[in-house]
Amino acid sequence: MLLESVWRTGLRSWNPIANKLLVLKHPRSFSVNSPVHGPRWQRYLRRTGYLGLGVGIIYGFDRQFNASAIGRNLRTLWACALITAEYKMNFTPEKSDQIPELHERVANIMFNLFTSNGGLYIKIGQAIGANAAFLPKPMQVKFASLFDDAPQIPYSEVLSVFTSEFGRPPSGPGGMFEYFDEHAVASASIAQVHKARMWPGPGEAEGKGQWVAVKVQKPAVAKQTEWDLGAYRIVMWLFEKVAFDLPVYFVVDFVSDHLRRELDFELEAENAQRTAAYVANDPRLSKTVYIPRVFPALTTKRIMTAEWIDGVRLSDRDAILRLMGELPGASRPLRGGTHAIMQPMVELFSAQMFLWGWVHCDPHPGNVLVRPHPAAPRTPQLVLLDHGLYVQLTEEFRRDWCAVWEGLLAGEWGVVDGVTRKWGVGMPDLFASAVLMRPVRLGRGRPQRDPTEERGKPLEEMTNYERSVMMKAKLKGFLIDTDRMPKVLIFLLRNMRMVQGNNKTLGSPVNRIKITGLSASRALARRTHADLRTRLYEYYHYAFFRAVMLSIDLAFWLARTRQWLWHTLGLGRDGMGFEDEIERSVRGLAKTSFGMDVGADAFDG
Structure with a gap:
């Protein structure tokens, strides 16, 4: 027994595993306080x-x-937890005076999340920012600076994508191109663009191949996509059920589906070809708009090749004004001024919405080039880029959309009320103002009510908390049945917001509302299979609509005259355009009716 005790003692001193086995075998040998595992x-x-x-x-x-997908999701969930806690603890009547600071903190959390995660988070943030006018002012400011820009990935990663997609390098012996610039000319959140030269064709000399733009998807994006969209789904659910009590989750499936499509470059090439065919078949647009040719043989789901186009991006305002002769610096300015740019742009996107039912949803100024027309070098031509995000409108929705626009401009309450009820949208006045981007009060039989009666007391006497609660109630009243609401409205409103911002940036050279409204009305009057009585009524209705449009045109030309006068007198013209006046009216309506403090740049494209 003595030897056994000595053996056990020595074994415990050097073998913890054996020690545990002995404890199990001879539990009575050890006291409860025996330091078997050492100090706590x-x-x-x-x-x-x-x-x-x-x-x-x-x-x-x-x-x-x-691709750090798990880490990005944890960062997202942490941000959501912070935002939820902020609103649950600080959005109270007792802390009403601190609500502006609360919105500022939340805006910083969201902005830092989107910029830190990058990739699809930038696209999601831009989708939210497209309707920033309905968000608190700090969020308007933050989302306005959320650009789709990102550092370049190294050439080694570009090489790996080419090897995976084609089994060949971009250039060199056996390469896809005769020349491939290893440094990208542009880099965005999900892809970057390189300039390359194709191999010469039959009969072409060396070095005479066509220049092309090669869009390469960043390798991390494919790994992050489903993780990011899963996090987006959780975030929207938390915002609806926990934080804000607003109907936002209903858009998740629709937005996620279109973001996935945007990552398929073969689909983007098909979109570009389809749009090019629409433009080519339009006698007017075919002279003013161009869609770059794509090369299907050099395109895969992660690489797309299209012809290279030299031009000035619409985002470079001063360069555009010089090109069009409205600023000094161009040796041979193009004719027509900025009017010759914006007229075809508004006509193009109006045709997409009202005639084709096929809508480009990302017309921000970086996706539009202006160049001299190849066949008429003194005439400008628009070049539309980036065809990854489109929506297809059903024929029923397209006709309803035309009817809504015509009814809004003619002030026909019955038409607008009927369509908005069909769509599950309440508060047609708010809907009309959001669509037209101008204050609208619909009449013709609508019972008028003093807005202060609904609130119980004047807006100026409300606290920040009471204003926020009122605004939330207004927005919930706007989306009364999300199951019936056409989800394409999300992208259509984004499209129109950007076109309006482009027009404003160039000094409002065209009456955007008139061009869009006339296009909608003409699309309605084109029913060739309707009976004679219906067609006669539609043409009569169109003539009446044209008469109503005269008042809008008069307001536009008064604004243009004042703008020209101020410029002639050397007082400047920025902030004097028709779009600027509309925005000031919208901001005033938002302030007086909804308590929303809308920033001056909330409507920029």
Whole structure:
């Protein structure tokens, strides 16, 4: 027994595993307080080390092989937890005076999340920012600076994408192109563009191949997509059910589906070809708009090749004004001024909405080039880029959309009320103002009510908390049945917002509302299979509509005259255009009716 006791004692001193086995075998041999595992702090330190090692292994694997998708999701959930806690604890009547600071903190959290995660988060943030006018002012400011820009990926990653898609390098012996610039000319959140030269065709000399733009998807995007969209789904659910109590989750499936499509470059090439065919068949647009040719043989789901176009981006305002002769600096300015740019642009997107039912949803100024027309070098031509995001309108919706526009401009309450009820949209006045981007009060039989009666007391006497609650109630009253609401409205309103911003940036050279309204009305009057009585009524209705449009045209030309006069007198013309006046009216309507403090740049494209 003595030898056995000595043996056990020595074994415990050097073999912890054997020690545990002995405890199990001879439990009575040890007291409860026996230091079998050492001091408690050592056990905690050891467990902390194991935990840190496990977290490090997961982090390294996630970063190296999973494009940091798990880390991005954890960052998202943490941001959501912070936002939810902020609103739950600080959005109270007692802290009404601190609500502006609350919105500022939340805006910073959201902006930092989108910019830190990048990729699809930039696209999601832009989708939210497209309707920034309905958000608190700090969020308007933050989302206005959320650009689709990102650092370039190294050429080694571009090479890996080419090898994966084509089994060949971009250039060099056996390469896809005769020349391929390893440095991207532009880099966005999901892809970057390189300039390349194709191999010469039959009969062409070396170095005479066509120049092309090669769009390469960043490798991390494919790994991050489903993780990001899953996080987006959770975020929207939390915002609706926990944080804000607003109907926002209903758009998740629709938006997610279109973001996935935007990552398929073969689909983007098909979109470009389809739009090019529409433009070519339009006698007017075919002379003013161009869609770059794509090369299907050099296009895959992650690489797209299109012809290279030299031009000035619409986002470079001063360069555009010089090109069109409205600023000094161009040796041979193009004719027509900025009017010759915006007229075809508004006509193009009006045709997409009202005639084709096929709508480009990302017409921001970086996606539009202006160049001298190849067949008429003194005439400008618009070049539309980036065809990844389109929506297809059903024939029923297209006709309803035309009817809504015509009814809004003619002030026909019955038409607008009927369509908006069909769509599950309440508060037609608010809907009309959002569509036209101008204050609208619909009449013709609509019972008028003093807005202050609904609120119980004047807006100026309300606290920040009471204004926020009122605005939330207004927005919930706007979306009364999200199951019936056409989801394409999200992208259509985004499209129109951007076109309006482009027109404003160039000094409002065209009456955007008139051009859009006339296009909608003409599309309605084109029913060739309707009976004679219906067609006669539609043409009569169109003539009446034209008479109503005269008042809008008069207001536009008064604004243009004042703008010209101020410029002639050397007082400047910025902020004096027709779009600027409309925005001031909308901001006033938002302030007096909804308590919303809309920033001056909330409507920029």
